[in-house]
Amino acid sequence: MxxxxxxRFTARTQxxxxxxxxxxxxxxxxxxxxxxxxxxxxxxxxxxxxxAEVGSHRRTACVSGTNGKTTTTRxxxxxxxxxxPVKSNSGGANMAPxxxxxxxxxxxxxxxxxxxxxxxxxxxxxxISPRVVLLLNISRDQLxxxxxxxxxxxxxxxxGAELKDTTVVANVDDPLVAWAAGGWHRQVWVSAGQNWTxxxxxxxxxxxxxxxxxxxxxxxxxxxxxxxxxxxxxPRELLWYGRTIPAHLDLPGRVNLGNxxxxxxxxxxxxxxxxxxxxxxxxxGDVQGRYQEVVLGEQGRRGRLLLAKNPAGWVEMMELLADxxxxxxxxxxxxxxxxxxxxxxxxxxxxxxxxxxxVLVTGGRKEDMSVRLAYAEVPHSVHASAEDAALAANExxxxxxxxxxxxxxxxxxxxx
Amino acid sequence: xxxxSATRIALIxxxxxxxxxxxxxxIVLAQRLRWRGLPVExxxxxxxxxxPDSCDIYLLGGGEDAPQVLAADGIRQNRAIVRxxxxxxxxxxxxxxxxxxxxxxxxxxxxxxGLNLVDIETRRSFAPPETPPPTxxxxxxxVEPDPRLGLPTLYGYENHAGRTRRLPGAGGFPLGAxxxxxxxxxxxxxxxxxDGIVDGRVIGTYLHGPVLAQNPALADLLLTWVHGxxxxxxxxxxxxxxxxxxxxxxxxP
Ligand SMILES: [Zn+2]
Numbered sequence: 025m026x027x028x029x030x031x032r033f034t035a036r037t038q039x040x041x042x043x044x045x046x047x048x049x050x051x052x053x054x055x056x057x058x059x060x061x062x063x064x065x066x067x068x069x070x071x072x073x074x075x076a077e078v079g080s081h082r083r084t085a086c087v088s089g090t091n092g093k094t095t096t097t098r099x100x101x102x103x104x105x106x107x108x109p110v111k112s113n114s115g116g117a118n119m120a121p122x123x124x125x126x127x128x129x130x131x132x133x134x135x136x137x138x139x140x141x142x143x144x145x146x147x148x149x150x151x152i153s154p155r156v157v158l159l160l161n162i163s164r165d166q167l168x169x170x171x172x173x174x175x176x177x178x179x180x181x182x183x184g185a186e187l188k189d190t191t192v193v194a195n196v197d198d199p200l201v202a203w204a205a206g207g208w209h210r211q212v213w214v215s216a217g218q219n220w221t222x223x224x225x226x227x228x229x230x231x232x233x234x235x236x237x238x239x240x241x242x243x244x245x246x247x248x249x250x251x252x253x254x255x256x257x258x259p260r261e262l263l264w265y266g267r268t269i270p271a272h273l274d275l276p277g278r279v280n281l282g283n284x285x286x287x288x289x290x291x292x293x294x295x296x297x298x299x300x301x302x303x304x305x306x307x308x309g310d311v312q313g314r315y316q317e318v319v320l321g322e323q324g325r326r327g328r329l330l331l332a333k334n335p336a337g338w339v340e341m342m343e344l345l346a347d348x349x350x351x352x353x354x355x356x357x358x359x360x361x362x363x364x365x366x367x368x369x370x371x372x373x374x375x376x377x378x379x380x381x382x383v384l385v386t387g388g389r390k391e392d393m394s395v396r397l398a399y400a401e402v403p404h405s406v407h408a409s410a411e412d413a414a415l416a417a418n419e420x421x422x423x424x425x426x427x428x429x430x431x432x433x434x435x436x437x438x439x440x
Numbered sequence: 441x442x443x444x445s446a447t448r449i450a451l452i453x454x455x456x457x458x459x460x461x462x463x464x465x466x467i468v469l470a471q472r473l474r475w476r477g478l479p480v481e482x483x484x485x486x487x488x489x490x491x492p493d494s495c496d497i498y499l500l501g502g503g504e505d506a507p508q509v510l511a512a513d514g515i516r517q518n519r520a521i522v523r524x525x526x527x528x529x530x531x532x533x534x535x536x537x538x539x540x541x542x543x544x545x546x547x548x549x550x551x552x553x554g555l556n557l558v559d560i561e562t563r564r565s566f567a568p569p570e571t572p573p574p575t576x577x578x579x580x581x582x583v584e585p586d587p588r589l590g591l592p593t594l595y596g597y598e599n600h601a602g603r604t605r606r607l608p609g610a611g612g613f614p615l616g617a618x619x620x621x622x623x624x625x626x627x628x629x630x631x632x633x634x635d636g637i638v639d640g641r642v643i644g645t646y647l648h649g650p651v652l653a654q655n656p657a658l659a660d661l662l663l664t665w666v667h668g669x670x671x672x673x674x675x676x677x678x679x680x681x682x683x684x685x686x687x688x689x690x691x692x693p
Contacts, residue, residue: 167460167599172504225455225487231506233455233488365579366597368648371464391682395653398678399464399471406681 033077040071041078041128048125064121067128075120078127079152084136085290086152088145088180089160089201091337093118095275095311096160096283101137102308103291103301109134116312119144123152135294142176146183149190156290157184157208158193160216160283162200163223163336166364177204177228184208193290195282196250199241203228206247214289215255215263216282219343220336222372254289256282264288264298271302274309277344313431317421318438321411327354327424329438331431333363338373341425345378352382352417356410356426356434357393363428367392375400384413384422387430410434446479447667450495452521452537453487456511460599462501462534464650468659469497476671487511493520496666497530500537502599502648505547508536515540515555522557530641530665531557534651535600538636538644546602558639559610562602566626574625576601581621581647582690583635586613591661595654595686596647598622604646612639620690622646641665654682 033041048063067074085104087097094116101112111134113126118139127136140148142162149157159180162173177200184192184207194205197218205211218224227234230245240249255263259278262271262285273284288301310316313329320327328351332338345353359367367389375397383404385393390406397404407413410430414422426434451466466482473480485491487510491498498521503511515521521541525531531541539545542560545552551563565573576599583594594616603625606614614624615636623635623646636645643662645651652659656675664670 164459174504174506222455222458226507226510231510233510366460366599366648368461368464368597368650371461371467371650371653372458391678391685394678395676395682396464398676399467399653401471 032081034071034073036071037074037077040067040074043067043070044125044128061117061121061125064117064123064125064128067124068121075124075127075148075151078124078132079136082127082133082136083294084138084152084154085156085158085294086138086140086145086149086154087158087160088140088142089158089195090142090163090165090334091340092160092279092283093139095280095314096158096287097137097139098308098311099284099287099305100158100290102304103287103296104135104137104294106296106300106304107135107294111136113139114312120148120151123148127152143179146179149183149187153187154190156191156193156293157187158286158290159201159205160195160286161198161218161336162204163220163334164369165334167366167369173200173223174226174228177201180204181207191293193286193293195286196240196252199224199234199243199247199249200228202250203247206250211250212254212289212293213250213252214286215252216286217256217278219279219339222335254285256285269298272306273302274306275311275315276347277340279340279343313435313439318434320414320422320424320438323415324420325411325414325417326421327410327414328421329431329434330423330425331428332425333427335369335372338425342374342377345423345425348423350381352384352419352422353378354384354386354410354413354417354422354424355393356424356430357385357387357389358427358430359389359392360429363430370396375402378402382418384417386410386413387426411437446481447473447497447663448481448483448495449497450483450485450492450499452485452491452498452500453511453514454484454501455487456507457501457503457537459504459507460502460535460648462499462537462648462650465499465501465532465534465652465659468650468652468656469499469663472656472659472663472673473667476673478667478670487514490518491515491520493523495524495529497532497662498524500531500533500540502535502537504536508540508545509547509552511536512540512545512552512554516553519555521555525557525640525642528641528666530662531643532652532662533642533644535598535646535648538646539600539602539604541642541644542604543607558612558637558642558644559607560604560637560644561607562604564601564603566603566605574603577622577625577646579621580690581623581635582619583616583623583645583647584619585616586638588613589615589638589661591655591657592683593619593687594647594651594658595683595690596645596649596651598646599648600646606637610637610639612637612642614638615643615645653679654686
């Protein structure tokens with residue numbers, strides 16, 4: 025194996041990158057996924073400063089938020105790809121080791137679109153000083169982790185005060201995000217939309233109740249929705265720096281157009297024209313299996329895979345399901361550690377909206393989902409697996425809405 | 441007692457006390473009346489608006505620190521819940537809501553005054569000051585209810601940092617004995633091992649789930665208190681299946 029590193033890396037970091045490569049290759053050979061996590065972890069142990077060394081002298085963007093990180097990062101990587109090579113943690117490993125793994129292969133001057141976990145963002149961004157940070161939204165994710173939404177917003181706000189050369193691209197429709205981004209040195213305000221307002225009812229600045237109407241939100245302390253320079257104004261239309269432009273994606277739903285608007289606004293900071301950005305983003309059809317159609321089981325039934333891992337995500341999926349032909353819906357619902365052990369949040373989802381569709385339920389907590397649907401008066405059947413459910417459906421193609429581990433397991437089974 | 445007017449269920453400040461799906465308790469109560477052919481009205485009391493004193497059942501759910509303090513201030517101000525309980529209304533208060541209906545509760549490093557509806561107090565810890573505070577109580581919880589209630593085992597999920605105990609001379613009795621999980625936690629006087637309180641028609645508990653979805657008999661108990669004898673209703677078959685699944689999943693220690 026020949027490896028050449030630019031001169032400027034310290035010997036320690038060169039060793040760390042070699043270790044990363046070896047571990048990733050071994051992990052790939054042993055079939056343990058992409059190996060980003062294990063390689064990155066080992067490399068950080070060898071050289072704790074490696075992230076700063078490989079990340080700080082290049083043009084990078086970090087994407088963070090509760091929902092839409094992976095999709096937005098993928099869209100941004102495509103847009104930045106119009107300028108040259110782009111590195112990205114496309115496998116979804118979004119803590120420091122995953123970010124390091126994405127940055128640890130040549131060319132070391134390639135731009136990077138990096139998905140970063142909400143809690144990890146300060147640590148990663150302090151190391152690599154990104155040119156742009158995208159802040160999408162903050163909502164409840166896993167109830168049992170007690171991730172206070174305001175605490176995350178406050179961490180982000182403090183971070184921005186330190187990053188003097190970083191521009192934040194922030195969603196004005198999320199009050200927590202707008203408040204967090206208000207502390208940064210330069211903002212690009214985007215109206216990407218917010219379907220889910222239940223987690224942003226209290227002003228993050230003064231703890232009084234927020235006021236809302238159709239055109240925005242405000243608080244008695246003076247905090248209010250900033251005027252956006254980019255906004256989603258229709259299903260295929262954006263307001264873009266004072267003009268209205270058409271915007272088309274292959275990814276479905278208004279929520280993804282919001283993600284694309286954020287990505288395009290970030291790409292503009294790197295010098296990408298909006299037309300070029302959308303031309304590059306349009307062809308993206310699935311993100312790590314999301315929105316992709318797969319074969320379910322031996323009988324050749326097909327399912328479109330959709331991910332919904334928290335109330336905000338489910339409300340987005342409801343909107344997306346309403347856009348498409350009314351197929352049977354399979355709900356695959358787990359409550360493993362990575363999902364959050366507490367399934368109570370399904371009572372915040374307006375499942376009443378599924379009335380009129382055939383609904384089929386499966387997963388580790390199928391009984392909880394079944395009770396929720398019974399009280400929503402949505403007739404449904406319960407099945408041992410998503411494959412069984414698809415077989416019991418009235419049509420050959422179904423929509424499958426799964427939460428995190430259910431989705432991951434489905435993807436593994438379907439790609440075998 | 442037979443009534444013809446709609447039973448009014450007040451969901452108190454769902455924006456502040458709705459972090460853990462407890463709004464589901466209102467859905468469950470309303471449906472169990474509707475399925476019996478009885479009229480019901482769910483009153484969403486938005487944070488910032490006055491709590492009406494004319495409702496039959498008041499529901500308070502769980503919430504994060506700052507919203508909990510806001511909610512306590514709001515319900516303390518007009519004392520509508522206290523008046524309503526005085527004229528026969530029932531209360532189900534869960535987690536942060538449970539702490540708020542007591543005398544005092546901790547939040548953001550300070551002790552706040554509650555509604556004083558039941559004689560309980562909540563602290564971060566009741567252990568001697570030199571002992572580190574207990575870890576957050578997060579996980580499945582199983583409670584064997586007080587036999588006076590005539591209820592089957594209660595299943596739920598808890599997520600709270602506070603520990604709660606009855607004040608000397610408190611009325612009512614604990615909701616039940618904790619079989620799995622923490623509940624009120626160690627009260628420091630050797631009286632730990634229980635969860636919640638039942639005092640007249642007021643029930644407080646740490647159980648999310650939502651608690652009434654997992655335990656329909658508790659929902660019917662609340663409804664009977666304000667409605668009198670109810671026509672029988674087989675719990676939805678789904679709820680029986682869920683309880684059996686929970687029983688099996690939580691049987692192992
Ligand atoms: Zn304010």
